[in-house]
Amino acid sequence: MTLPHAPSYAPSYAIIAGGDSRAFPPGDPFLAGAVPSEQAEVLIFLAGAPFRSDPARTAILIELGCECLGVHTGEAAGEEGSNVLGLARWRNGADPPSPLVELVRQPRSADGAIAAARDVLASAGLTVVVVADQAGRIVDRLLRPKLNAALRFLDEGLASAHDMDVTCRLGLGYPEGPIERVQRGGLADHHDVCRALFEIYGTAAYAPARRAVVAAQRRAHGVG
Amino acid sequence: MSVGAIRSVGVCGAGGTMGAGIAIVAARAGFRTLCHDTSTGALARARVECTAFFDKAVARGKMTAPARDSALAAVVPAADLAALATCDLVIEAVFEDLATKRALFRELDAICPPETIFASNTSTLSITEIASGCGREDRVIGLHFCLPAPLMRLIEVSPGINTSADTLHAAWAWAEACDQTPVRTQDKPGFILNALLVPFNNDAIRAVEAGVASPADIDTAIKAALGYKMGPLELIDLVGLDTQLRLGEAFYPITLDPRAAPPPLLRRMVAAGHLGRKSGRGFFRYDGNAMFGS
Ligand SMILES: NC(=O)c1ccc[n+]([C@@H]2O[C@H](COP(=O)([O-])OP(=O)(O)OC[C@H]3O[C@@H](n4cnc5c(N)ncnc54)[C@H](O)[C@@H]3O)[C@@H](O)[C@H]2O)c1
Numbered sequence: 001m002t003l004p005h006a007p008s009y010a011p012s013y014a015i016i017a018g019g020d021s022r023a024f025p026p027g028d029p030f031l032a033g034a035v036p037s038e039q040a041e042v043l044i045f046l047a048g049a050p051f052r053s054d055p056a057r058t059a060i061l062i063e064l065g066c067e068c069l070g071v072h073t074g075e076a077a078g079e080e081g082s083n084v085l086g087l088a089r090w091r092n093g094a095d096p097p098s099p100l101v102e103l104v105r106q107p108r109s110a111d112g113a114i115a116a117a118r119d120v121l122a123s124a125g126l127t128v129v130v131v132a133d134q135a136g137r138i139v140d141r142l143l144r145p146k147l148n149a150a151l152r153f154l155d156e157g158l159a160s161a162h163d164m165d166v167t168c169r170l171g172l173g174y175p176e177g178p179i180e181r182v183q184r185g186g187l188a189d190h191h192d193v194c195r196a197l198f199e200i201y202g203t204a205a206y207a208p209a210r211r212a213v214v215a216a217q218r219r220a221h222g223v224g
Numbered sequence: 225m226s227v228g229a230i231r232s233v234g235v236c237g238a239g240g241t242m243g244a245g246i247a248i249v250a251a252r253a254g255f256r257t258l259c260h261d262t263s264t265g266a267l268a269r270a271r272v273e274c275t276a277f278f279d280k281a282v283a284r285g286k287m288t289a290p291a292r293d294s295a296l297a298a299v300v301p302a303a304d305l306a307a308l309a310t311c312d313l314v315i316e317a318v319f320e321d322l323a324t325k326r327a328l329f330r331e332l333d334a335i336c337p338p339e340t341i342f343a344s345n346t347s348t349l350s351i352t353e354i355a356s357g358c359g360r361e362d363r364v365i366g367l368h369f370c371l372p373a374p375l376m377r378l379i380e381v382s383p384g385i386n387t388s389a390d391t392l393h394a395a396w397a398w399a400e401a402c403d404q405t406p407v408r409t410q411d412k413p414g415f416i417l418n419a420l421l422v423p424f425n426n427d428a429i430r431a432v433e434a435g436v437a438s439p440a441d442i443d444t445a446i447k448a449a450l451g452y453k454m455g456p457l458e459l460i461d462l463v464g465l466d467t468q469l470r471l472g473e474a475f476y477p478i479t480l481d482p483r484a485a486p487p488p489l490l491r492r493m494v495a496a497g498h499l500g501r502k503s504g505r506g507f508f509r510y511d512g513n514a515m516f517g518s
Contacts, residue, residue: 100448159410166378166407170370175450
């Protein structure tokens with residue numbers, strides 16, 4: 001088991017804001033710890049901010065949505081990697097962000113950049129894991145097929161939404177069941193994440209479940 | 225069997241992991257509980273465990289000493305299957321083998337009165353198939369307990385195709401009388417719990433295999449993002465990689481769901497003897513209670 005990462009020294013960081021950040025929405029305490037970019041060892045480009053490389057920095061982090069880091073950096077037949085890393089803070093739809101940050105690396109990412117990025121984020125009390133640049137990273141890759149399965153079971157009459165949720169809470173000790181989770185996060189949002197993963201994996205597990213498609217279509221018609 | 229008419233419960237396979245726990249649940253709720261197992265040694269061991277469980281409950285203030293004494297008095301060993309003739313409900317938790325379970329229900333059909341309900345604790349088999357040919361298909365139902373049964377409240381209640389509404393109601397009422405929480409599910413592979421869990425666990429193994437992240441980081445991510453108490457790989461280590469393999473092998477041929485198919489890494493780890501906690505090594509290494517990164 002990895003021990004919690006307790007950095008002895010947290011590098012300074014600057015925030016380059018763009019549009020709406022899902023990772024660090026306005027008021028997030030992490031934003032208050034930033035320094036002006038001239039003084040920062042680590043630059044963090046939040047969603048929508050135009051990214052520019054800077055090899056002089058210890059690390060550069062780009063906030064990711066469903067896309068891969070390679071979309072921003074380019075790729076080189078498995079030899080890609082630099083001081084530029086991806087950052088994704090997991091959120092269930094419109095829920096507040098979770099403490100989890102998936103730090104996305106490439107095959108040749110600089111070890112020093114990963115260590116510095118970890119230190120910056122862990123010092124702010126976030127839980128940091130290092131992930132390869134694969135679609136859905138860890139959480140969406142594992143969670144979305146399960147939510148789709150639960151939604152399909154509901155359609156097929158395997159059990160009621162209530163009974164599926166109770167089963168997961170009592171039988172597995174989860175804080176909430178799959179139907180209550182996907183409903184709270186938003187079925188249309190679930191649809192969008194699944195579509196992005198389905199484009200890459202192409203397997204039935206990632207095809208958005210019917211109820212998610214319905215929610216997305218209603219949103220498109222302005223009735224969702 | 226009408227609702228509320230269940231007074232006496234038989235447990236077949238009461239010397240096993242699940243049967244012993246189910247007997248505790250029934251006896252704790254005041255049902256006379258006849259415990260049968262083909263292994264008398266296992267039955268004797270289960271009796272010792274049952275006594276220890278109730279003693280601990282008293283020591284922790286969860287049960288009074290008189291309640292323990294009456295619960296223990298309610299647990300009656302039944303070396304002979306014929307003793308189950310007095311039971312209103314018989315729950316089987318014998319080996320997970322269709323032929324064994326079917327043979328047992330056929331034998332019980334000749335022993336028990338016509339109104340006795342037969343319940344199966346199967347995890348992977350179909351209730352309808354277990355009931356088929358037993359002579360009382362309308363009085364057979366799935367009652368799937370969770371491990372450890374005396375601590376986990378959930379029971380998945382699954383009627384087969386021929387199960388009557390009366391049987392469902394009586395079994396449901398019995399579960400509630402045991403202070404358990406019943407949920408209703410169709411007779412489909414894995415019911416709810418394993419239908420969601422087994423593919424999810426396989427997906428976690430596939431993520432390791434695909435180099436997405438280390439097992440420790442996969443577990444950390446799931447716990448931090450979703451609030452699960454245990455990561456999927458830690459959980460697989462606990463239940464055993466061989467068990468995860470068996471579950472996948474049971475479900476995949478029936479559902480043809482690719483997520484249920486055992487991942488190649490799982491097969492290799494089982495072949496290498498990396499079975500999880502019980503062998504000291506799975507996705508993590510274990511030394512006594514300590515757990516280390518893989
Ligand atoms: N272990 C679990 O986590 C778990 C959870 C839920 C359901 N189940 C299900 O419960 C059942 C039992 O599983 P277990 O893990 O307790 O197995 P186990 O091997 O621990 O126990 C089975 C017991 O059944 C006895 N037995 C075998 N054939 C018998 C027969 N014909 N008549 C009477 N006794 C017989 C054996 O001697 C043994 O004591 C299986 O159907 C399994 O799928 C297991």
